[in-house]
Amino acid sequence: MFRKILFPTDFSEGSMRAIQRFNRDNESEVGECIILHVVDEGRLEELLNGYAYLYKREEREIKDIEEKLKAKAMEKLTERAERCKKMMKANKLRIMVRFGIPYEEIVKVAEEENVSLILLPSHGKQGFSYEIFGSTTMRVLKKTKKPVLIIKTHEEE
Numbered sequence: 001m002f003r004k005i006l007f008p009t010d011f012s013e014g015s016m017r018a019i020q021r022f023n024r025d026n027e028s029e030v031g032e033c034i035i036l037h038v039v040d041e042g043r044l045e046e047l048l049n050g051y052a053y054l055y056k057r058e059e060r061e062i063k064d065i066e067e068k069l070k071a072k073a074m075e076k077l078t079e080r081a082e083r084c085k086k087m088m089k090a091n092k093l094r095i096m097v098r099f100g101i102p103y104e105e106i107v108k109v110a111e112e113e114n115v116s117l118i119l120l121p122s123h124g125k126q127g128f129s130y131e132i133f134g135s136t137t138m139r140v141l142k143k144t145k146k147p148v149l150i151i152k153t154h155e156e157e
Contacts, residue, residue, distance in 0.1 A: 003116040004032045005088065006146075008106045010136075011037070011076055014153040018121035021151050023087040033090040035081070036109055037073045038102040039066070066099055073097045103139035110146045118146050121153040 009015040044065060077095040085093040098105040110118050120137045141148050 001028050002030045004034065004113060005030055005090075005117045005119050006034050006036060006106070006110050006113065006115040007084070007088070007119045008036045008038065008102070008136075008140075009077075009080075010102075012121070014121040017153040018119065018151040019084060019087050021153070022119060022149075023089070026089065028089070030088050030090040032092040032094070033085065033088045034094050034096055034109070034113055034115070035077055035084055036096045036098065036106065037077060038105040039069045039073060039097065039099045040102055041100050044069075044099075070097050070099070102136045103143060106136070106140050107144045110144055115146055118144060118148045120148060120150050122150050 007015075007019065044062060074095065074097055077097070081093055081095055084090075096109065098109065100108075106118065109115075118140065120140060122137060137150060141150070
């Protein structure tokens with residue numbers, strides 16, 4: 001039995017394929033699953049371009065965008081929660097949204113929650129633009145001390 005699994009998702013097809021394959025291959029029960037979405041702080045700057053005139057203060061603008069992104073991510077996670085709980089064979093499931101650099105936040109949450117496994121797809125939104133593994137997956141693998149299971153999500157051509 002897996003005590004606690006961290007499953008970061010970017011809502012891509014790759015992350016859904018990873019959880020489906022884990023479901024197919026895993027016969028063990030999972031005590032708890034934490035599904036995490038990290039809003040990439042680098043994307044916030046892209047969103048700010050062109051909207052500076054809507055707010056008098058940039059801090060308020062950033063906070064407003066963060067709140068909206070977090071609410072949207074929580075909505076998406078909530079929609080998928082029950083299905084993921086079943087697929088992971090989890091007794092308990094929690095959803096979490098963080099802001100920051102994705103690989104750093106994944107590593108932080110894994111440590112804070114003392115997970116027994118980090119489950120990562122080989123490719124997320126970037127898909128085939130990374131030849132072997134996605135950059136977030138590779139960085140998590142290099143930075144964490146926790147066990148990592150990388151599930152191949154794209155077939156080789």
